[in-house]
Amino acid sequence: MGVGIGSISKELMLACRQLGQVVSQTLAALVASTVVNPDTGGFWVERTLDEGEARAVVESAASQLVQNEEPSIACLRLQAAYEAAFADHEQTTERAKGDAKVAEDSTVSHIANFTATFNEDFDRLTALYKMIYRLLLLKCTGPEVASKVPTDPTVEREVAAALESVFPRVGLRSFVALTGPEKIAQLQELAGIVLGIRLFNQHQGKGGAGLPPAEQPSDRLEALALLELVQKEAEEVGDVCQAYADVIVAVGKYSKREGTWNTLPSEAELERARSDLLYNRQYLCYLLNLQEDLAGGIDRLGHDEKQLGEELTDLDALVGGRVSVPKEQVYPRFDALARGYQSAWREKQALRVRTKLHSVLSDLRKQYHPELPQSAKELLERVAQDRDKFLADEEDLDEHTDLETRSVDGTFGVVRLTVENCPDFLQLPLDFQGFCIHTLVTQSRLLVPGNPAIGVMKYLGRHCVFANERACLDFFAEPDKYFAGVREVCYQHPELIHLLRLHEDFPRSSLQGIVKVLASSPVVMQADAGTETPLHFEESKIDKNYEWNEWRLRTEALHMADIRKKTTSATQTALSHLKRESETQVYLPKEVATNTNVERGTNPPRWSKYYVGLRGEPQKMQVAEIKLDFDVPSESRK
Numbered sequence: 001m002g003v004g005i006g007s008i009s010k011e012l013m014l015a016c017r018q019l020g021q022v023v024s025q026t027l028a029a030l031v032a033s034t035v036v037n038p039d040t041g042g043f044w045v046e047r048t049l050d051e052g053e054a055r056a057v058v059e060s061a062a063s064q065l066v067q068n069e070e071p072s073i074a075c076l077r078l079q080a081a082y083e084a085a086f087a088d089h090e091q092t093t094e095r096a097k098g099d100a101k102v103a104e105d106s107t108v109s110h111i112a113n114f115t116a117t118f119n120e121d122f123d124r125l126t127a128l129y130k131m132i133y134r135l136l137l138l139k140c141t142g143p144e145v146a147s148k149v150p151t152d153p154t155v156e157r158e159v160a161a162a163l164e165s166v167f168p169r170v171g172l173r174s175f176v177a178l179t180g181p182e183k184i185a186q187l188q189e190l191a192g193i194v195l196g197i198r199l200f201n202q203h204q205g206k207g208g209a210g211l212p213p214a215e216q217p218s219d220r221l222e223a224l225a226l227l228e229l230v231q232k233e234a235e236e237v238g239d240v241c242q243a244y245a246d247v248i249v250a251v252g253k254y255s256k257r258e259g260t261w262n263t264l265p266s267e268a269e270l271e272r273a274r275s276d277l278l279y280n281r282q283y284l285c286y287l288l289n290l291q292e293d294l295a296g297g298i299d300r301l302g303h304d305e306k307q308l309g310e311e312l313t314d315l316d317a318l319v320g321g322r323v324s325v326p327k328e329q330v331y332p333r334f335d336a337l338a339r340g341y342q343s344a345w346r347e348k349q350a351l352r353v354r355t356k357l358h359s360v361l362s363d364l365r366k367q368y369h370p371e372l373p374q375s376a377k378e379l380l381e382r383v384a385q386d387r388d389k390f391l392a393d394e395e396d397l398d399e400h401t402d403l404e405t406r407s408v409d410g411t412f413g414v415v416r417l418t419v420e421n422c423p424d425f426l427q428l429p430l431d432f433q434g435f436c437i438h439t440l441v442t443q444s445r446l447l448v449p450g451n452p453a454i455g456v457m458k459y460l461g462r463h464c465v466f467a468n469e470r471a472c473l474d475f476f477a478e479p480d481k482y483f484a485g486v487r488e489v490c491y492q493h494p495e496l497i498h499l500l501r502l503h504e505d506f507p508r509s510s511l512q513g514i515v516k517v518l519a520s521s522p523v524v525m526q527a528d529a530g531t532e533t534p535l536h537f538e539e540s541k542i543d544k545n546y547e548w549n550e551w552r553l554r555t556e557a558l559h560m561a562d563i564r565k566k567t568t569s570a571t572q573t574a575l576s577h578l579k580r581e582s583e584t585q586v587y588l589p590k591e592v593a594t595n596t597n598v599e600r601g602t603n604p605p606r607w608s609k610y611y612v613g614l615r616g617e618p619q620k621m622q623v624a625e626i627k628l629d630f631d632v633p634s635e636s637r638k
Contacts, residue, residue: 003054005045005508005517008032011054015062023065025518026511027080031073032061033509034494042491045508071275074368075282075495078361079511082286083498085360087515089353099147100138107135108187112180125172132187136163139191140198141210143345154209158201162194166331189335196334199341200319203312212345215309220301223351226358227294234287237280244277245448247376250383252443265375274445275493276370281447282499285433286361290354297351304344311337414476417456417463431462432486432500438471441485445493605629 009029016023023031033045035057044057067073111131114124136159137149150156167175167190178186202208203215251270265273315333319325372380419425432440436450450465454472457464459479466472475482487505490496494509503510547553606628613621 003049003051005029005033005514008049008054008057009518011058012061012065015058016065019062019066021066021068024080024084026084026515027077028061028065029514029518030076030080030509030511031065032057033514034076034497035060035064036491043494043506043509069368071272071279071368071370072493072495075275075279075499077368078279078282078286078364079495079498081360081364082357083511083515085357087519089356091519093349096144096147100145103147104135104138104145107131107138108184111135111187112183114176125169125176128176129169129172132167132190133160133163135187136191136194140195143212143342150210152210158198158207158209159194162197163190166190166193166197166327192335192338193331195338195341196336199337200312200315200334203316215305215312217305219348219351220298220305222355223294223298223301226351226355227291227298230287230291230294230358234284234291237284237287241277241280241284243372243380244273244280245446246383247273247372247379248277248443248446250379264379265373269373269375272370273372273376277447278445278493278495278499279368279370281435282495283361283365285499286357290358290361293354294351297347297354301344301347301351304340304347308337308340308344311340413459414479415458416472417458422456425456428456428463430456430465432464432502434465435500436467436471437464437482437486438466438474440489440496441482442474445489445496447496447499 006029009025009032012028012032013023013025016028033043035044036042037044044053049057064070064073111128114128114131134149137156138146140159140162141150141152141155175183175186198208198211202211202213247265248270251264311333315330315337318330318333417425417428422428430450430452434450434452435447439446439448448467450467452465454466454469457466457472457475457479459475460483464475466475486500486502490500490502490506497503497506497509498511503512507513547556608626608628610624610626611621612624613619
């Protein structure tokens with residue numbers, strides 16, 4: 001089993017991190033998939049790799065990624081960052097839509113499959129009405145379906161009031177009698193009407209809690225400002241690309257002239273100019289895509305906002321201050337209002353995504369901004385003086401006639417399509433992004449746009465345009481040579497694969513395929529991490545009654561089982577605490593005391609016995625009794 005691009009990109013990211021270079025997973029996978037095998041001349045990933053070959057790919061790709069100032073690496077970084085950002089936004093949107101669809105489908109399925117067993121099934125009909133209310137909370141609390149039911153009491157009250165007004169509980173029995181598809185259609189219409197009612201209430205300032213404002217011209221103004229900025233930047237980058245192309249062509253023209261030209265760029269500067277031209281072409285393609293998306297989005301947003309304003313105006317005129325309005329007239333208006341609001345919101349979200357993509361391009365432009373060398377600028381000044389003499393097309397009229405003749409018979413396998421012989425000429429999809437593959441192959445990857453006015457050459461299902469008639473004649477003679485030459489140039493400069501949209505020719509090195517693979521199976525990065533743990537853990541939940549002894553637990557269980565068989569009886573006694581409380585009130589006797597001047601007392605005499613003859617000489621024991629009278633004064637006792 002071979003090593004996949006996910007594992008290779010992971011190892012490459014770790015290798016670059018050790019070298020002090022942080023790269024994204026998409027860039028690592030793109031560079032690894034475009035490493036050339038010196039033995040075959042193709043990419044390593046075109047066949048299954050073992051561990052040794054994968055290690056060689058990682059080492060070669062790491063050495064390329066460290067070179068930040070190389071135009072080819074900068075172009076690959078531009079492609080990887082932009083496409084990854086676009087894919088992230090798409091995945092986030094799809095994930096949110098998927099979660100919302102799961103919540104909606106489960107509720108709709110439960111409602112559509114509901115059947116009542118008998119006419120008086122009040123509880124089941126109540127549950128059905130609650131499910132319909134839940135569905136409206138998912139679909140009518142915002143411009144998009146929510147994945148969770150909101151808990152805002154104000155929103156809940158508004159949705160409940162609109163539901164009761166449009167679809168009262170009395171209509172449940174007729175709703176239950178419908179088929180499943182009819183129920184789903186009714187629910188969709190009900191959701192649109194309820195959302196339209198909330199939008200109209202928001203317009204009148206009487207509700208619409210939680211809904212983004214329907215009329216918010218600031219978003220459109222910001223998009224217009226961004227479109228103007230992108231158009232200006234596209235014009236500047238287009239002029240830069242033209243300057244690079246003029247310099248490359250002029251070097252070839254001036255180098256063939258007699259004499260010397262001291263300010264011609266060196267071969268190294270010329271080679272770098274060709275690579276920088278590819279970078280600027282790719283940057284210009286992204287700007288033109290953003291410009292087209294912004295222009296279309298702004299037009300659609302303006303149309304939706306205009307339609308939204310007209311619907312609100314018509315509803316103001318229709319409803320006004322009336323207490324009741326025929327539902328046949330107002331309900332379609334509410335539904336149309338909701339659809340226009342949702343369409344405008346989607347366009348606003350798309351414009352916000354384009355704003356983020358433009359910020360990605362701006363950040364990348366700050367990191368790498370190539371400029372022409374001074375010698376090239378001086379050459380451009382000379383070219384401006386005699387452009388007609390050195391840069392004009394030198395094709396003969398006879399060759400033009402030959403082109404017309406060859407394109408008609410089609411004996412060379414190439415068909416020339418023009419406005420005269422192709423009714424769908426303006427809708428033809430141009431391959432290679434409309435660039436001339438003749439100059440790309442013959443002039444060392446010089447990338448210039450083709451001229452559709454000469455005609456579109458169809459060969460092997462591909463539509464190609466060329467810069468001049470001479471290039472068309474050469475392609476007529478050997479079309480396979482130029483297709484093979486494009487493939488060889490892409491092996492040497494892999495940034496052309498995405499720039500020319502050659503994803504089908506290089507499926508394993510396609511940036512779109514790499515993004516899909518990484519999105520479906522993201523690589524989990526590992527990193528060294530540490531954490532501190534306490535010496536003695538303090539348990540927050542301690543069971544004081546925990547018993548580990550199994551026999552004691554068994555004894556306790558038997559005791560509890562025995563208690564369950566006992567009966568409890570009670571008897572009322574005089575000392576029982578269940579006896580009724582009784583209280584009495586008594587008068588305590590008064591305290592009586594007398595006070596005299598004489599204090600007297602008596603102290604009886606005390607008799608003490610003493611035993612004589614217990615120790616000493618043997619003699620008879622005698623008992624002597626002594627009377628002690630403490631009342632007699634001490635002087636008289638003496």
